[in-house]
Amino acid sequence: MNVLYSLGAVVALIALAWVGGSVAGLRPLFGVILPYAAIAAFLAGLAWRVIRWSNSPLPFRITTTCGQQKSLPWIKSGWLESPWTTLGVVARMALEILLFRSLFRNTQAQLREGPRLVYAESKFLWLGALAFHWSFLVIFARHLRFFLEPVPGCVLLLQDLDGFFQIGAPVLYATDVVIVAALAYLLGRRLFASQIRYLSLFTDYFALFLLLALAVTGILMRYFTKVNILEIKRLAMGLVTFSPVVPEGIGALFFVHLFLLSVLIAYFPFSKLAHMAGVFLSPTRNLANTNRMRRHLNPWNSPVPVHTYQEWEEEFHDKIKAAGLPLDRE
Numbered sequence: 205m206n207v208l209y210s211l212g213a214v215v216a217l218i219a220l221a222w223v224g225g226s227v228a229g230l231r232p233l234f235g236v237i238l239p240y241a242a243i244a245a246f247l248a249g250l251a252w253r254v255i256r257w258s259n260s261p262l263p264f265r266i267t268t269t270c271g272q273q274k275s276l277p278w279i280k281s282g283w284l285e286s287p288w289t290t291l292g293v294v295a296r297m298a299l300e301i302l303l304f305r306s307l308f309r310n311t312q313a314q315l316r317e318g319p320r321l322v323y324a325e326s327k328f329l330w331l332g333a334l335a336f337h338w339s340f341l342v343i344f345a346r347h348l349r350f351f352l353e354p355v356p357g358c359v360l361l362l363q364d365l366d367g368f369f370q371i372g373a374p375v376l377y378a379t380d381v382v383i384v385a386a387l388a389y390l391l392g393r394r395l396f397a398s399q400i401r402y403l404s405l406f407t408d409y410f411a412l413f414l415l416l417a418l419a420v421t422g423i424l425m426r427y428f429t430k431v432n433i434l435e436i437k438r439l440a441m442g443l444v445t446f447s448p449v450v451p452e453g454i455g456a457l458f459f460v461h462l463f464l465l466s467v468l469i470a471y472f473p474f475s476k477l478a479h480m481a482g483v484f485l486s487p488t489r490n491l492a493n494t495n496r497m498r499r500h501l502n503p504w505n506s507p508v509p510v511h512t513y514q515e516w517e518e519e520f521h522d523k524i525k526a527a528g529l530p531l532d533r534e
């Protein structure tokens with residue numbers, strides 16, 4: 205049912221934006237007001253999440269590791285698996301963020317004959333996730349040509365590299381194929397693997413359908429129904445320079461594309477998609493594991509009156525001695 209509800213929600217959003225893009229009086233709403241409102245919701249929502257995260261008490265370093273931490277010199281420690289220096293943390297974070305290193309170790313439980321529970325390696329999720337995120341990033345960077353004038357050389361270079369295979373006219377971008385294939389895989393995995401289907405919620409499907417619809421409307425605009433790119437650039441430049449315009453003759457499909465993006469942006473901070481910011485702020489990963497190297501004291505411990513053994517021994521020194529009991533200090 206979750207699948208149908210989220211698919212229905214995305215189809216309803218598409219229909220709404222189609223109407224908005226077709227009726228002249230609604231275009232300023234879908235072309236200017238809603239994108240600005242979405243960005244405002246994104247900034248406010250993300251700030252709220254970061255403030256909430258930073259308010260969680262963190263008295264100890266709670267790093268997740270899969271290696272030996274630094275302690276005595278003769279015990280071999282893992283500088284990357286359990287980093288104790290800033291450089292080690294940066295290297296581990298970079299591999300996590302750029303290559304999803306921990307996901308590479310993903311396993312899947314399978315019930316084999318016997319019955320026997322077997323944990324097998326499962327690399328496809330890692331591959332699908334990596335393909336999706338990287339193609340999204342490249343598409344996002346390529347889109348900067350709509351928002352910058354003159355278009356920077358690096359954006360043009362990226363465009364050339366992405367169209368390296370020179371297939372068709374307009375040239376087919378490799379990332380367009382990859383993003384659709386990766387999203388189809390991520391969706392198929394939730395639909396067809398019974399364990400994952402059982403765990404999947406409305407939000408899991410909604411994010412995937414929304415992203416897929418965003419990519420598909422872009423692909424339709426580029427390869428199938430032509431839209432007026434020059435006028436779209438005028439609209440995009442108007443948005444970023446805070447002098448919005450809604451030119452005529454853009455095509456309703458563009459408003460669907462822009463509206464889906466506005467929904468994605470506004471929904472982002474309140475959903476699991478906020479992991480994009482969270483991954484940088486996760487104390488289980490961004491702290492060095494110095495738990496055995498150094499003594500950590502909780503910074504907000506209230507002062508507790510203590511009576512050490514040495515003080516106790518001094519106090520009762522004569523009595524202990526008289527009783528013939530051993531003393532630490534004679």
Ligand code: HEM
Binds near residue numbers: 346461
């Ligand atoms: C990060 C969010 C976005 C994603 C994931 C996305 C996705 C896509 C994809 C996959 C395409 C197919 C062609 C290509 O890869 O260039 C496309 C095309 C297009 N997108 Fe987006 N898009 C996004 C944001 C935007 C924004 C903000 C605009 C507004 C200016 C926009 C306007 C267009 C236009 C006009 C095309 C057709 C390009 C052409 O004909 O060459 N997109 N989009």
